[in-house]
Each structure stands twice: as structure tokens, then as C-alpha cells.
Amino acid sequence: MSVIQISVNQKTFIKDPTSSDLGRRIVSQGIESMNTLGFEQFTFRKLGSEIGSTEASIYRYFESKHKMLLYFISWYWNWTDYRLSLALTNVESADDRLKRAIHLLTAETKEDGNFLHVNETKLQRIVIEESSKAYHQKFVDEINKEGVFSDYKRIVETIADIILEINPTYKYPHMLISTVIEGTHHERFFADHLPRLTDSLKGEDSIECFFQQLVHDTIQK
Amino acid sequence: MSVIQISVNQKTFIKDPTSSDLGRRIVSQGIESMNTLGFEQFTFRKLGSEIGSTEASIYRYFESKHKMLLYFISWYWNWTDYRLSLALTNVESADDRLKRAIHLLTAETKEDGNFLHVNETKLQRIVIEESSKAYHQKFVDEINKEGVFSDYKRIVETIADIILEINPTYKYPHMLISTVIEGTHHERFFADHLPRLTDSLKGEDSIECFFQQLVHDTIQK
DNA sequence: ACGATAATGATAGTAATACTATTATATTCG
DNA sequence: CGAATATAATAGTATTACTATCATTATCGT
Numbered sequence: 001m002s003v004i005q006i007s008v009n010q011k012t013f014i015k016d017p018t019s020s021d022l023g024r025r026i027v028s029q030g031i032e033s034m035n036t037l038g039f040e041q042f043t044f045r046k047l048g049s050e051i052g053s054t055e056a057s058i059y060r061y062f063e064s065k066h067k068m069l070l071y072f073i074s075w076y077w078n079w080t081d082y083r084l085s086l087a088l089t090n091v092e093s094a095d096d097r098l099k100r101a102i103h104l105l106t107a108e109t110k111e112d113g114n115f116l117h118v119n120e121t122k123l124q125r126i127v128i129e130e131s132s133k134a135y136h137q138k139f140v141d142e143i144n145k146e147g148v149f150s151d152y153k154r155i156v157e158t159i160a161d162i163i164l165e166i167n168p169t170y171k172y173p174h175m176l177i178s179t180v181i182e183g184t185h186h187e188r189f190f191a192d193h194l195p196r197l198t199d200s201l202k203g204e205d206s207i208e209c210f211f212q213q214l215v216h217d218t219i220q221k
Numbered sequence: 222m223s224v225i226q227i228s229v230n231q232k233t234f235i236k237d238p239t240s241s242d243l244g245r246r247i248v249s250q251g252i253e254s255m256n257t258l259g260f261e262q263f264t265f266r267k268l269g270s271e272i273g274s275t276e277a278s279i280y281r282y283f284e285s286k287h288k289m290l291l292y293f294i295s296w297y298w299n300w301t302d303y304r305l306s307l308a309l310t311n312v313e314s315a316d317d318r319l320k321r322a323i324h325l326l327t328a329e330t331k332e333d334g335n336f337l338h339v340n341e342t343k344l345q346r347i348v349i350e351e352s353s354k355a356y357h358q359k360f361v362d363e364i365n366k367e368g369v370f371s372d373y374k375r376i377v378e379t380i381a382d383i384i385l386e387i388n389p390t391y392k393y394p395h396m397l398i399s400t401v402i403e404g405t406h407h408e409r410f411f412a413d414h415l416p417r418l419t420d421s422l423k424g425e426d427s428i429e430c431f432f433q434q435l436v437h438d439t440i441q442k
Numbered sequence: 443a444c445g446a447t448a449a450t451g452a453t454a455g456t457a458a459t460a461c462t463a464t465t466a467t468a469t470t471c472g
Numbered sequence: 473c474g475a476a477t478a479t480a481a482t483a484g485t486a487t488t489a490c491t492a493t494c495a496t497t498a499t500c501g502t
Contacts, residue, residue: 015449020449022449022450037359038358038359040358041359043487043488043489044488044489044490045488045489053450053451054450054451054452054453055489055490056450056451056452056453056490056491056492057449057450057451059489059490059491060449060450063490064489064490065489129357130357132353132354132357133353133354133357135414135415136350136351136353136354136410137259137261138258138259138262140414140415141414144414144415149415152418153415153417153418156417156418157417171420171422171427171430171431172420172427172430172431172434173420174417174418174419174420175408175418175419175420175427175428175431176431176435178407178408178411178418178419179400179404179407179408179435182403182404182407183400183403183404186399186400186403187396187399187400189357190399193356193361193362193365194356194361194365194370194374196374196377196378196395197373197374197377197395197396197399198395198396198399199392199393199394199395199396201392206392206393206396207396209392209393210392210393210396210397213393213439214397214400214435214439217438217439217441218434218435218438218439220438236478241478243478243479264458264459264460265459265460265461266458266459266460274479274480275479275480275481275482276460276461277461277462277463277479277480277481277482278478278479278480280460280461280462281478281479284461285460285461286460
């Protein structure tokens with residue numbers, strides 16, 4: 001049941017896709033199609049035909065497929081930020097909070113079914129595989145000004161604060177967390193496609209273990 | 222003086238661009254243009270007109286602009302591998318070897334002028350900003366089969382071995398090194414465009430310091 | 443129930459891109 | 473010096489990303 005409201009950055013869409021049935025179909029099938037086709041093969045024409053609509057109709061919701069990707073990414077980080085605050089409520093010890101935060105960032109996402117029109121697992125794959133294409137662009141500074149990355153930054157800030165609580169003298173808390181986030185994505189990708197760049201051990205989520213230990217040892221006094 | 226020969230993966234080009242004057246101009250101005258325009262705005266037509274040649278001529282050297290990017294990346298990692306082996310010769314202590322290797326990977330590149338037709342600094346910017354576009358593709362497994370990433374893998378392997386020499390029980394040496402390599406690229410990009418995701422301190426190369434300390438603390442017994 | 447307003451569908455069109463093909467003209471090499 | 477090869481010039485194709493136009497359908501206040 002869709003009880004929680006995800007607030008996606010307004011600049012990523014023209015018309016709010018959650019406001020109509022068509023809009024929700026666009027998002028839902030958009031995630032599906034971008035996931036299977038990959039960002040470059042994905043087109044609004046293909047998406048239109050899959051939902052029995054047209055290119056032109058989709059353009060009324062999203063300015064471009066690039067903006068649509070930013071919408072997905074913004075949705076993902078807002079959702080992650082929400083789950084992070086849930087995971088940290090009522091947890092007293094800073095060590096515990098940090099461990100839970102790293103777990104949330106590094107463990108694989110399972111669908112939680114709270115959002116009927118969003119498949120979170122497929123969305124995560126899109127974020128892992130495509131999000132670098134969203135910001136490695138000449139116009140990154142403009143989209144940043146529009147606040148598209150603010151949830152990402154807030155997450156980094158939140159966890160950086162926990163690190164400073166544990167070790168106030170640690171000099172690079174933001175770098176450490178952004179490295180964990182980006183690193184998780186890379187290592188998941190490498191595990192699937194370039195396994196010689198990784199180390200996977202049976203019976204554990206190596207990626208999570210690797211980062212938990214790394215963070216723990218790096219910030220110790 | 223171009224004394225060292227960089228051996229780029231053969232599958233990335235149709236005709237070896239080092240074999241002719243036109244070829245070298247294509248590479249040289251290609252790096253220049255891809256660096257300033259960004260991968261998506263860069264086209265063979267534009268490049269052609271800049272070197273007083275044509276689209277069709279460039280296509281005789283490179284199958285596509287995507288393959289050209291792979292050529293640049295392959296060149297970069299082969300060059301890095303060469304510099305790495307230089308940096309490690311005659312260094313006995315494993316701790317020292319590791320420190321030098323991390324330095325090489327994380328410090329900013331200055332042109333070394335060994336290759337007249339390649340501007341290494343601009344090439345590094347391309348690798349940082351565009352290389353994710355080269356492998357985050359549906360056909361990544363095919364280009365991997367063709368050995369395009371073998372130099373990257375060799376570098377990771379070399380340094381993983383040093384880590385195991387220092388601590389044979391450390392479980393994730395490959396992950397650690399690939400995280401350092403990718404992380405350096407991200408953090409350099411963030412420092413320029415999303416500084417709130419980083420921590421930069423005056424009077425030091427924070428990125429190198431961060432990763433040196435991280436590696437040191439993570440692999441300790 | 444009715445008309446206005448907005449949302450969608452159908453269709454066409456444009457400029458740019460990523461290539462391919464063809465032919466003419468240089469260049470080089472045996 | 474002639475043959476092969478490399479390059480230039482030009483044109484053409486399919487696809488893409490997006491815009492424009494107009495007809496149709498659903499929604500909503502009265």
C-alpha cells in the first residue's frame with residue numbers, strides 16, 4: 001500500500017507523473033524498459049508503444065529521457081534517505097548507527113512493495129548502471145544547482161555526522177561515505193561483469209563485509 | 222621523444238592510428254575535442270573538420286566513437302601499467318611498493334611529454350569523466366572478452382599481490398584496489414562539481430592522503 | 443445534462459547523428 | 473613509373489530526440 005510519499009525533485013519533470021494513471025504507467029514501464037534496454041537503447045517511442053501511448057504524451061511529463069533518468073535517481077535517493085532515517089530511529093549508539101547505515105547502503109535491495117508503480121530492485125539496477133551517465137555531463141553544474149543531488153548530499157551529511165561522533169578527529173568523513181556509496185555500485189557491477197576486479201566469497205555478502213570492515217578500520221582513532 | 226611504445230588493444234581500432242600522420246592527428250585532436258566537448262557532443266564530423274579531414278577518413282581508423290573512447294582508455298591503462306612497473310622497480314619493501322602504487326593511482330597526472338600526440342592530462346580527464354560510459358553498456362561482456370580491460374585487471378592484480386605480501390590474510394585485495402581506482406576518479410570529479418561530497422584540505426592532496434590512509438588502515442593485520 | 447477545460451492520441455515533420463557507399467584524387471612503394 | 477593504397481569530397485540512409493498540429497476523449501463545475 002502506498003502510504004509513504006516520495007518527494008522527487010520538481011525540476012526533473014514537467015507534469016507530476018504520480019498525478020495520473022498515464023503518468024504512473026510511464027514511470028512503472030519506464031523503469032522496466034530502461035532496465036532491460038539500457039539507457040542508450042531506451043527511447044520514448046518504444047516506451048510509448050509499450051504502454052499503448054505515444055512519444056508526444058510522454059514528453060508532456062518529461063522534458064527528455066535524460067530528465068526521466070534524473071527523476072528515477074532523485075526518487076531512489078529520496079527513498080533511500082527515508083529508509084535511512086527509519087533505520088536509525090531509536091538507535092542510540094553511534095557505532096550501531098554507523099553499522100546500520102553502511103548496511104543500508106551496501107546490501108542488495110529487495111523490493112519492499114510499498115510503491116505499486118515502482119519496482120525498487122530494478123530501479124536500483126538503473127541507479128547502479130546508468131547514474132554516472134546522468135551526472136558525467138557538461139551540464140552537471142546546472143542540474144546540481146536545481147537541487148537534483150540534494151538527497152544524495154543529505155545522506156552523506158547524515159552519515160558523516162555519525163562518523164564525527166565516533167571519531168571527531170577523522171578528516172575525511174564525506175569522502176569516505178561517497179566512496180562507499182559509489183564503490184558499492186561499482187563493485188556490484190564488477191561482480192557481474194568483471195569479476196577479476198573483485199573478491200567474492202561464498203556464504204557472505206562480500207561487498208557489504210568489505211565496506212563494513214573498511215569503514216570501521218579507517219575511522220578508528 | 223617517443224621512445225616507449227604503448228601497446229593498445231588491437232580490437233579497439235581498424236587501422237593503427239600510430240602508423241600514419243593522419244592517424245596521429247586523429248588521436249591527438251580526438252583527445253583534445255572529446256575532452257572539451259564531452260563524449261556525447263563529440264562527433265567524428267566535428268573532429269574531421271578540425272583536422273582538415275573528413276568523417277569517412279576517421280571511420281577507416283575507428284569503427285565508432287565508442288571504440289575510439291575504448292582506444293583512449295586502453296592507451297591510458299597500458300601507460301599506467303608501464304609507469305607502475307617503473308615506479309616499483311628496485312623497491313624492496315612491500316610497504317614502500319604499496320605506497321608508491323597508491324601514489325601513482327591517486328595523484329593527479331602531469332604531462333610527461335613522452336608521447337607527442339597524446340596529452341596525458343587531458344587523457345586522464347577523459348578517463349575520469351567518460352570511462353563509465355564505455356563499460357556501462359549492454360555489450361560490456363563482449364568488449365571484455367576482447368580483452369579491452371586486461372591492463373586494468375593486470376594493475377589490480379599486481380597491487381593485490383603486494384597487499385597479500387603485507388597481509389596474507391586480508392580477504393578483499395582486488396576490491397580494495399578497484400575501489401581506490403574508481404574512487405579516485407569519483408572524488409576528483411566530485412571535488413570539481415559536487416564538493417559537498419568531499420573534504421578538501423588546504424596544502425595537501427586530500428584525495429591521495431585519504432586513500433593512502435584508508436588502504437594502510439584497512440589491510441593492517 | 444452541458445459546455446468548458448484539460449489530457450491524451452494520431453500523425454507529421456525537423457535537425458542532428460552515426461554511420462555507409464561511391465567516386466575522384468593524391469601518395470607511396472616495389 | 474605504374475600499381476596499389478590512402479585520403480578527400482560528396483551524397484545518402486536509418487534512427488533519434490524532439491516539436492508542432494489537430495482531433496478526440498475524459499473531467500468537472502454548474
